[in-house]
Amino acid sequence: MRTFFITALASILTFPVIAGTMDIRVLSDINLSSLIVSPISGQYAIMADGQPVxxxxxxxxxxxxxxxDSxxxxxxxxxxGKFAKVIFTGxxxxxIIKIKSVVPAGRIRSYDDHLEVSVYAAYMKVINKVDLERYIAGVVEGEAGGVTTNEYYKLQSILCRTYALSNVRRHELExxxxxxxxxxxxxxxxxxxADIISSTAATKGMVIVDGSLNLITAAFHSNCGGQTVNCEDVWAIPLSYLRSIKDTFCIRQPHAKWKRNISTEDWMSYLALKHKYPVEDSLSFNNAVSFGQAGRAVYFKDKDIKIPxxxxxxxxxxKSTYxxxxxxxxxxxxxxxxYGHGVGLCQEGAMNMTKLGYSFKDILVYYYKGVHLVDLASLEFFREE
Ligand SMILES: [Zn+2]
Ligand SMILES: [Zn+2]
Structure with missing residues (x-):
């Protein structure tokens, strides 16, 4: 087993490990030009262009x-004064530091740890340099807060940690x-x-890896409708652990079903104009108004026409392709x-499984095939050898 771990070592070096802090751009959806910053807890050292304020x-x-540009x-x-960069270091x-966007006007938000404000692409850029575990707790609230079990929060924290660490280069150019x-x-x-904080702490450092010890793409969605999707049907590249499975745990959950009426005229003109579908042909017309999927299909087909x-x-x-x-x-x-792309873990199915007494480990191996749960510290250990 140990030999297996060490030979697989090379593959875990593909992400920079992260002794502790993440750089997260916050307020990243607005063109920010005026901001109020206020430390509210702890103690902050404030530096502007390298000098203490x-x-x-x-x-x-x-x-x-x-x-x-200042x-x-x-x-x-x-x-x-007037500066290129201002840094608030806890x-x-x-x-804890609070910020409020003034132009454009926004809500007050509070962040753990450090904040860095500079100018990027003609607007202000705010980076929250934050302890990984505190960031994960914030993300769990954003992605799943409010209505679930502590066991589900544990599961979600592992997904969010795995996702964060496997995507640390996503905004490298910026x-x-x-x-x-x-x-x-x-x-x-x-x-x-408090439930999110304690559940995240209970999984501290845990991430999901595949058989080669690479962090997995921890895809998840709201509800799979009873069957998840092979990832290549959505993103072209197949991954061994993102396989379609039948899921009976989500079929009575809130987003299990949806309906949508579209006028026949809109549907037919869409098919004809965008996909050159032969709507004048009566067999093809009938096919276009009586489509079904026993299990998950990838295409809507008619003779030699295949529409994803x-x-x-x-x-x-x-809401879905199903x-x-x-x-x-x-x-x-x-x-x-x-509801959603259907790849990987089905959140409503997983939430229901936690209510039925399944553990987060049972649930992870149910939705992701052939994966292992490991501690970042043990990955660090093999990295240092
Ligand atoms: Zn992003
Ligand atoms: Zn499901």
């Missing part, structure tokens, strides 16, 4: 305003690791939810199952 001990509210920094009383215990949007993982700042279901899903913004079509008087009724 002298008034920082007295003031605890700072305004940062974009001016050309940032003007002010306290409530006076202007401190040096106490439990350092100089940070991840953004705070669903593009990476949704992160609204620190969580105060994911294309239809995207064009009509349907649908059938029935004719109504002037419309076609899409009856669908599930």
């Amino acid at each position: 002298s008034d920082s001990a007295k003031a605890n509210i700072f305004q940062l305003i974009l001016e050309g 940032i003007v920094m002010k306290t409530l009383e006076k202007k401190i 040096v106490g215990k439990n350092n 100089g940070h690791q991840l953004c705070d949007l669903v593009h990476c993982q949704y992160y609204r700042g620190r969580t105060t939810d 279901l994911k294309t239809i899903r995207g064009d009509f913004q349907l 649908f059938s079509i029935e004719q109504r008087t002037d419309s076609v009724l899409f009856r669908g199952r599930g």
